[in-house]
Amino acid sequence: MERLEYKAEIRWDGNVGSSARVREFSFRIDTNTDGHNVGPNPTEYLLAAIGGCLTVNWGRLIKKMRLKVEGMEITVSGWRDRKEPQLREITYKIRIVTDEPEKKILRAKELAEKYRTVFNTVGAEKIRGEVEVVRKPPAMTSPEKDRKS
Structure with missing residues (x-):
């Protein structure tokens, strides 16, 4: 090994x-x-580490699957009760700008979650996430362009 x-x-x-x-x-x-x-405090670094883990995995998968992605943002949040020193919930949201089929993006999410060192160490059952696919609107022609034609 x-x-x-x-x-x-x-x-x-x-x-x-x-x-x-x-x-x-x-x-x-x-x-x-x-x-x-x-x-940042240690908990904030933990959340950043989870987001960094996602970014590394997604970046590798985007390359390997040859996905066309124009941008990606990840937000990781967590909360705890003041009396109990343990995060009760950790959630993340990935906002990805692409025209790739949703099926391919969801496959990338599945693989990114499977091969994640930080997630698996923290405990995958504690972390939930979602992906928002953002489609760019088609390029519009301007009235000035049309008049010059």
Whole structure:
């Protein structure tokens, strides 16, 4: 079995935040409640990681399936009860601009959800998502163009 290994090094800032280093990348982890608000909190990074996982998988599938996609935006949200430190629900919405058949897009969604490291680690049963396919309207001719013809 081939292993893929990951590592993050975290250094505490003396309050409630930290600096993280992953490979050659650095970023801050903090909170806007009792920290210095110099970076997202760990839960926000988790939501971003879920969105990033989706983006990587969708990007690979768009290439592999040769889909024509003009744009894609992903929003990931979660909520928890103040008294219980656990996200109760995580949802995502993908807004994709394409003229591809909906069947192909739904197949890409199915595959992206199947091969997702972060999702499978968090627990796929906790994450629900939907895809909104946005069709571009056909190009319209302008009255000025018609008059010049």
